[in-house]
Each structure stands twice: as C-alpha cells, then as structure tokens.
Amino acid sequence: xxxxxxxxxxxxxxxxxxxxxxxxxxxxxxxxxxxxxxxxxxxxxxxxxxxxxxxxxxxxxxxxxxxxxxxxxxxxxxxxxxxxxxxxxxxxxxxxxxxxxxxxxxxxxxxx
Amino acid sequence: xxxxxxxxxxxxxxxxxxxxxxxxxxxxxxxxxxxxxxxxxxxxxxxxxxxxxxxxxxxxxxxxxxxxxxxxxxxxxxxxxxxxxxxxxxxxxxxxxxxxxxxxxxxxxxxxx
Numbered sequence: 231x232x233x234x235x236x237x238x239x240x241x242x243x244x245x246x247x248x249x250x251x252x253x254x255x256x257x258x259x260x261x262x263x264x265x266x267x268x269x270x271x272x273x274x275x276x277x278x279x280x281x282x283x284x285x286x287x288x289x290x291x292x293x294x295x296x297x298x299x300x301x302x303x304x305x306x307x308x309x310x311x312x313x314x315x316x317x318x319x320x321x322x323x324x325x326x327x328x329x330x331x332x333x334x335x336x337x338x339x340x341x342x
Numbered sequence: 343x344x345x346x347x348x349x350x351x352x353x354x355x356x357x358x359x360x361x362x363x364x365x366x367x368x369x370x371x372x373x374x375x376x377x378x379x380x381x382x383x384x385x386x387x388x389x390x391x392x393x394x395x396x397x398x399x400x401x402x403x404x405x406x407x408x409x410x411x412x413x414x415x416x417x418x419x420x421x422x423x424x425x426x427x428x429x430x431x432x433x434x435x436x437x438x439x440x441x442x443x444x445x446x447x448x449x450x451x452x453x454x455x
Contacts, residue, residue, distance in 0.1 A: 234385070263442070272348075272447035273386070273431060286442045320385055330376055331443070333385030 232257065234334035236321050242340045248309040251337045255302050255323030262304040263331060264296060267318040276319075279304055311341045345369045346434050348446035356454050361419040363449050365432035368413065372434035376443065377406060377417050380429045389430075390417070422453045 235254040243249050255262050264276040275288035279298035296306040302323070308315055318338050322331035347366045355361045365375075373394040378386035392399040392406045392415065399406050405418045419426055429450045433443040 265445070270447060272346075273433075273445035275442050275444065278442055288442070322385075330388040330391055332388065333378075335383070335385045 234321055234323050234332050236319075236334035236337050238337060239335065240338045240340075242342060243311050245311055245313060245341055247311050248307065249311060249339060251306045251308075251319055251321075251339070253304045253306070253321030253323075253334060255304070255321075256325075256332055259323035259325050259332075260302055261324045261326070261329075261331075262298055262302065263322045263324075264304070264306050265320045265322065266290075267320060267336070268316075273320065276306065308339075313341050315339065316341045344447070345372075345444045346432060346446040348430075348432060348449045350449050351447070352450040352452070354452045354454060355422045357424055358421045361417075361422040361426065361451055361453065363417040363419075363430050363432075363451065365415045365417075365446055366413060367415075367434050369434065369436065369444070370413070371436040372444075374435050375406070375408065375415055376433045376435075377404075378431045378433065378445075379426075380431065380448070386431060419451075422451075424453050424455050427451055427453045 237252045261280045263278040265273040267273050278286040282298045293309045298304045318336045320336045322333045324331040376391045377389040380386040390401050390404050392408050408415045429448045431445050431448045433445045435443045
C-alpha cells in the first residue's frame with residue numbers, strides 16, 4: 231500500500247510569488263492535514279480536510295489556503311510568499327478521526 | 343501560546359540505557375496523545391499513543407506514561423539503540439469540536455554506541 235505522497239520534494243521560490251503543494255493520501259484515507267515545520271517551532275497545524283470540507287484551521291494568515299478533491303488528494307497554496315514561509319511542509323492522512331496520522335516526506339520550500 | 347511543550351531540545355543517552363523524553367501540556371481538554379519519531383529528510387512516523395483514560399501504554403521497547411494531574415507525559419525507550427537517534431515529537435488533541443493535533447517542538451535524541 232503506497233504511503234502519503236507529497237510533490238514536489240523541493241521548491242525554491244522568490245518573495246512575492248505563489249506556490250502550490252500537492253498531497254496524495256493513503257488510499258482510503260479521507261482526512262488530510264497540513265503542517266509547517268520550522269526550526270524551533272515544531273509542527274504547526276495549518277488545516278485539516280475531510281471529504282472535501284475544511285474542518286479545522288490553524289493560526290496562519292489568509293495567504294495560506296488549501297483544498298481537497300473528491301479523490302481525497304489535497305493541495306495547499308501560499309500566495310505572496312515571504313522569507314519566513316521557508317519551511318518543511320508536511321501532509322498527513324488518517325483513515326478516521328483521531329486515528330494516528332501517516333505523514334508524507336514533506337516539501338521543502340525555500341523562499342529567496 | 344504553546345499548548346504542548348517539550349522543554350529539552352536534545353538528549354544524549356548511552357546505548358542500552360533508558361531514554362526518557364518529556365512533554366508538558368497546558369490544555370486540560372486534551373484527552374489523546376501521540377508520539378512521533380522523525381529522521382532527517384523523512385516525515386514523522388507514528389510511535390505510540392495514549393488515551394486520557396489510561397496512565398500507561400506499552401509497545402515493545404516504548405512505554406508512554408501520562409500524569410493528568412501534572413499535565414505531563416513521558417516516553418520511555420528501553421533499551422535505547424543507536425537507530426533510535428531521531429527527533430521525537432509529542433502531540434495532543436481534544437474531543438471538543440473537530441480534532442486537530444497540537445505538536446510540541448521536538449526533542450532530538452542521540453543514542454551513543
């Protein structure tokens with residue numbers, strides 16, 4: 231069974247640009263969550279989707295948005311990139327609520 | 343507001359000895375906790391969980407203890423092995439509304455051979 235797949239693995243963008251990250255959850259998993267990991271900040275919760283509906287959102291500005299498609303695949307978008315957005319973005323999927331989530335390898339975003 | 347705190351950024355332990363990783367939380371509504379392990383360039387991997395109705399959960403070399411009155415949990419690894427060297431994250435969640443996991447900042451464990 232394939233794990234959580236995130237693409238691309240690495241990205242370099244310029245300040246002011248926008249970026250879209252993709253996540254394919256484990257087959258059958260309907261819950262997808264996104265996290266930002268930066269040194270010293272741990273994993274900061276961005277948002278969670280279940281059956282195409284955003285059910286929960288973390289404390290991030292509106293520049294961060296996401297969506298989930300009918301096949302449970304999810305995308306995350308960051309507009310007007312800032313240097314501070316440089317981070318590892320992790321996607322996690324789970325079969326049901328509260329179940330332990332399985333993480334992808336992440337997308338390393340560098341904003342220059 | 344950091345609701346989950348891992349106050350030790352790093353820990354070194356000799357191979358074969360016990361590793362104890364600590365985690366404190368402030369949200370009294372948290373009722374389910376997870377521990378994850380993360381190697382460089384990989385996503386976190388689920389290790390073990392504990393519900394607030396228990397005070398201990400064991401899985402092989404890994405045991406998690408929960409002290410609800412102190413809002414404290416700890417992960418014990420016995421015996422520690424060099425392959426356990428990684429960053430460990432604890433996370434808590436609540437049943438209020440839709441769930442989300444709040445993670446700590448992680449503790450880097452180094453097991454010395």
